[in-house]
Amino acid sequence: MSENTPHRSLPLPTIRRYPLYLREIKTLIARGETHVSSAVLAEKLGLDPVLARKDLAMAGVPGKPRRGYPSHALEAAIVHAIGWDNPHCAVLLGVGSLGQALLGYTGFHEYNLSISAAFDTDATKIGHAFHGVTVRPLEELDSHVQKNSLKLGILTVPQTAAQECANRLISAGILGIWNFTPVQLTVPETITVQNVDLAQSLAILSRTITR
Amino acid sequence: MSENTPHRSLPLPTIRRYPLYLREIKTLIARGETHVSSAVLAEKLGLDPVLARKDLAMAGVPGKPRRGYPSHALEAAIVHAIGWDNPHCAVLLGVGSLGQALLGYTGFHEYNLSISAAFDTDATKIGHAFHGVTVRPLEELDSHVQKNSLKLGILTVPQTAAQECANRLISAGILGIWNFTPVQLTVPETITVQNVDLAQSLAILSRTITR
DNA sequence: TAGATTGTTAATCGATTAACAATC
DNA sequence: TAGATTGTTAATCGATTAACAATC
Numbered sequence: 001m002s003e004n005t006p007h008r009s010l011p012l013p014t015i016r017r018y019p020l021y022l023r024e025i026k027t028l029i030a031r032g033e034t035h036v037s038s039a040v041l042a043e044k045l046g047l048d049p050v051l052a053r054k055d056l057a058m059a060g061v062p063g064k065p066r067r068g069y070p071s072h073a074l075e076a077a078i079v080h081a082i083g084w085d086n087p088h089c090a091v092l093l094g095v096g097s098l099g100q101a102l103l104g105y106t107g108f109h110e111y112n113l114s115i116s117a118a119f120d121t122d123a124t125k126i127g128h129a130f131h132g133v134t135v136r137p138l139e140e141l142d143s144h145v146q147k148n149s150l151k152l153g154i155l156t157v158p159q160t161a162a163q164e165c166a167n168r169l170i171s172a173g174i175l176g177i178w179n180f181t182p183v184q185l186t187v188p189e190t191i192t193v194q195n196v197d198l199a200q201s202l203a204i205l206s207r208t209i210t211r
Numbered sequence: 212m213s214e215n216t217p218h219r220s221l222p223l224p225t226i227r228r229y230p231l232y233l234r235e236i237k238t239l240i241a242r243g244e245t246h247v248s249s250a251v252l253a254e255k256l257g258l259d260p261v262l263a264r265k266d267l268a269m270a271g272v273p274g275k276p277r278r279g280y281p282s283h284a285l286e287a288a289i290v291h292a293i294g295w296d297n298p299h300c301a302v303l304l305g306v307g308s309l310g311q312a313l314l315g316y317t318g319f320h321e322y323n324l325s326i327s328a329a330f331d332t333d334a335t336k337i338g339h340a341f342h343g344v345t346v347r348p349l350e351e352l353d354s355h356v357q358k359n360s361l362k363l364g365i366l367t368v369p370q371t372a373a374q375e376c377a378n379r380l381i382s383a384g385i386l387g388i389w390n391f392t393p394v395q396l397t398v399p400e401t402i403t404v405q406n407v408d409l410a411q412s413l414a415i416l417s418r419t420i421t422r
Numbered sequence: 423t424a425g426a427t428t429g430t431t432a433a434t435c436g437a438t439t440a441a442c443a444a445t446c
Numbered sequence: 447t448a449g450a451t452t453g454t455t456a457a458t459c460g461a462t463t464a465a466c467a468a469t470c
Contacts, residue, residue, distance in 0.1 A: 011436080013436095015414050019393075023393060024395075050438080054437095065446045066450050068451070068452085082414040083417035083422075101308060101309065104308050105308065182234060184231065184257065196407075200227045204403065204405055208403040224460095224461070248428090250426095262463075264427090268429070277469085278470080
């Protein structure tokens with residue numbers, strides 16, 4: 001098909017690669033490049049050029065033979081495909097060491113993401129601000145999520161509280177959960193969960209360095 | 212093949228799932244279960260039972276029909292397959308906010324991993340200890356890695372320093388790099404890199420919550 | 423024994439890669 | 447025009463799923 005509209009459904013591997021393309025495209029734009037070719041991007045990312053071409057084609061911006069893809073339009077299309085063109089707010093549950101680190105992470109604004117509120121059950125933390133975000137009692141989660149129509153929850157609670165907190169996020173109206181706990185969450189089909197599990201990548205590393 | 216020996220090469224998806232199985236197996240062992248079935252593990256992890264059976268079979272521990280796999284032997288085999296049965300030391304490069312968070316993370320010992328030293332170029336940090344690990348000047352990296360035969364490097368430096376620091380790790384003798392920077396590293400084939408890139412999982416979440 | 427569960431072989435599926443046509 | 451690059455269709459590959467035999 002030769003339509004210009006981006007596809008409704010994209011392969012998950014493609015979506016996961018989009019942020020990688022995006023960084024390279026931004027670098028090239030900063031250098032003044034008006035067009036970028038799939039070959040150049042593939043080379044920088046260590047991908048097969050055909051794979052890059054397919055990925056880019058799915059963004060819906062037609063490229064021009066001999067010139068490549070218009071860099072600004074391609075950037076915009078990829079940003080749009082991964083929903084980074086309009087700002088998102090997230091709530092964070094669990095202000096332990098990891099939660100605090102995420103609250104202090106300054107890089108999220110690059111993805112148009114900000115953490116609008118943090119919640120915890122620890123009375124000694126409530127009311128205290130970490131990196132400018134005040135910790136609130138978990139009881140206020142529902143009203144905060146609903147009042148601001150928030151759709152994303154970041155889960156950095158202890159393992160024992162993970163499923164219970166996920167349930168609360170879901171019943172509050174959250175659609176996506178960024179799960180930093182090692183707990184396998186049980187959620188309805190309509191909820192998207194992305195697990196960030198260091199053990200999984202470490203397994204690959206420790207296996208290879210031991211042989 | 213019906214040999215007992217674990218395979219030399221395992222599919223990467225299988226290796227990535229091993230830590231997940233491991234957690235469930237440990238839980239079941241803690242409950243006193245002497246045997247675990249692939250069906251139970253699959254159910255807990257939301258996987259197809261056949262997939263679990265294949266994954267477990269590759270660990271090399273034969274299961275018994277009607278009973279399942281002997282839990283302790285299976286645990287040991289998986290731990291061995293991912294190299295978690297003997298302790299690893301890693302060096303960490305870049306003691307910024309993320310580096311400090313990782314230094315303070317107490318969960319690595321579960322994977323038999325410890326961070327033996329941290330390096331930075333910032334003179335105000337050198338000599339200072341973070342969570343019990345003293346920051347050393349980058350010049351000492353080589354001798355420390357070689358003296359202790361270290362194989363794993365954790366990269367938490369600023370983007371601009373990432374490739375240069377990776378090069379130093381490699382020339383010091385490191386075999387695996389846990390790359391927490393968003394830089395696409397160029398390394399020899401013999402070096403294993405695992406990228407931890409929050410943008411990639413966020414892309415999936417932000418895409419789904421915007422439609 | 424009967425039946426649950428493992429183990430194995432074949433089929434399916436999706437993603438990647440290859441081949442080649444289209445086009446600026 | 448010639449040729450580099452995109453776009454598309456077909457082939458390959460690897461992982462997952464299905465079907466069924468083996469076994470305690």
